[in-house]
Amino acid sequence: MEPFSEPRRPLRCLHYLPAVDEELGGVVRAVLDVVSALAEGGHEITLLTHDAKDCPESWSDATQGSTESASLPQVVPLGPLSGPLQRASASDLQIISEHVRASDVVHLHTPWTPSNLQLGKMATQLNKPYVLTLHGMLDDWCFARRKWKKAMYLRMGGTRLLEQAAVIHCTAQEEQRQSQKHAPAARWGVVPCLVDTxxxxxxxxxxxxxxxxxxxxxxxxxxxxxxxxxxxxxxxxxxxxxxxxxxxxxxxxxxxxxxxxxxxxxxxxxxxxxxxxxxxxxxxxxxxxxxxxxxxxxxxxxxxxxxxxxxxxxxxxxxxxxxxxxxxxxxxxxxxxxxxxxxxxxxxxxxxxxxxxxxxxxxxxxxxxxxxxxxxxxxxxxxxxxxxxxLDPRSVVNQMLELYEQAIRFKSSGAS
CATH class of the missing domain: 3.40.50.2000 (Glycogen Phosphorylase B;)
Structure with missing residues (x-):
């Protein structure tokens, strides 16, 4: 994929996805494509994950800072999630904290990931804006599956994760229409999925x-x-x-x-x-x-x-x-x-x-x-x-960058 973002200040963006395993579905492919495109556009992109199974091998060189890897995302491997709630360990939270501090914006994926509650809370405490992509998981059909467990999850921190996000990202207007009732006062944005065409x-x-x-x-x-x-x-x-x-x-x-x-x-x-x-x-x-x-x-x-x-x-x-x-x-x-x-x-x-x-x-x-x-x-x-x-990649990348800028402006305004 050739770099295609319009000239603008480089952003330091931190993505978190617990497992990069394409057998888990389309969320993984969507994240891989967007971090790749943003990095090739000249932005400093870091991907934190507990399982880097399907990360491209070339991305591992980015961690070493080689010249050839300057336009690649940096993959930071974390230890396994632990406990019945699959939460990040204390040692991993220390690593994550360092990367959150160094970022302009944090990007979390899916609302039902318990470790996202940890990262959302950390970003808020460190006064860093975070974007939360729903990936369709607040759609009516999805919410109706195990509804009582999801309602409990929202009460125990999920609603706070939604409301404290600088922007909740949906990939279609229909997704926002179905999801918005769960956090009507939150800030919402629609950008289609970035596809490496x-x-x-x-x-x-x-x-x-x-x-x-x-x-x-x-x-x-x-x-x-x-x-x-x-x-x-x-x-x-x-x-x-x-x-x-x-x-x-x-x-x-x-x-x-x-x-x-x-x-x-x-x-x-x-x-x-x-x-x-x-x-x-x-x-x-x-x-x-x-x-x-x-x-x-x-x-x-x-x-x-x-x-x-x-x-x-x-x-x-x-x-x-x-x-x-x-x-x-x-x-x-x-x-x-x-x-x-x-x-x-x-x-x-x-x-x-x-x-x-x-x-x-x-x-x-x-x-x-x-x-x-x-x-x-x-x-x-x-x-x-x-x-x-x-889905012209230049257009989608620039829409995503504008979403990040919107999140940064919101946080800079002192709003909460």
Missing amino acids: SQYQSLPGEADARANFPQLSEPGYNLLFLSRIDVKKGVERLIDAAASLTADFPDLKVWIAGPGEPGYLEQLKQRAHRLGISGNIHFVGMVRDQLKLSLYQAADVFVLPTSQENFGLVSVEAMLCNTPVMTTFGVDIWKELEGGGAVITEINAGSVADSLRTLLKNASDETIDNNQQSSLLSRGQRGRQHVLEW
Whole structure:
């Protein structure tokens, strides 16, 4: 990613994320992209983490201060979180304190992380502004899960974490609308998720995916689900929809990529078996890097039938790979995705099946333009162009920097 922030004073920004493990979901990818972009823009970025598993190896050189690493984030490894509440140890708090003191602004991620209560309190005591990114975790659907525990957490410090933040960062207006009731007097800002679009400038093509998964090349449409495999993601809806669709598309193939608990994966496989479509459903596990992009490209439609999603980064990734997207109104950015040609549907298997049936039948029956270009290809190309314009990294970086400046001005004003 090339540096793209407009000239302004360099900021010293401290990010804290307990675990940098991409199997935990899209939050990790979002944090990696934003700290990378800010560092390449000339800002001094430090990332504190208790687990640096998926931090790029080159970032470790930044800790040594080498010339080559001047535009990389500095990763500071901490010891393991401890106790049932997973809090930072006294020795780690000493390290964290030194970095908070040296920063202009602190950036915390997710409201339900107990160690964030420690860092928020520390930043407040040291008179340092902190930004708190919610990552969709105060959305109505999320809050309704284990609601009594979350309500107790808010009473025991979570509300204070929200109210004392210099800015609460949401990635969509819809997220702010759902979340604001939990801290109506707090200061809020909306900046979309920063996506490193440079890796999508030259796509790898379909060959790698087809070599690893030969059945992609067999007759029939290929539907792709790629995400953490969790109940909220709606994989059951996709399997049920596929059972309905095979009457019209008997050669339909559904590819389910991502990590999941073995017991839950077995339940999904049994569901497909009971519906008589085991041969149509393919579980391929975690897919990374160029193979992931190739798999997006090889799919005819990317499907995310989720109950709730904040930014839905995988849908954005699919669109950047020229792949049409179908998802639900449970995604906070559904309006933005729809603007790029994504099909948005209600959160139930019947609606998922109906939307896919229409999409696939149109692709089978229609041709457009004089080049006989398929409607799916046209929709995919439209989506890619839309995302490249909407999530232009220069614009998003500058919006994030303005959010930081807003936080600093708030703290400098003496407000609390």
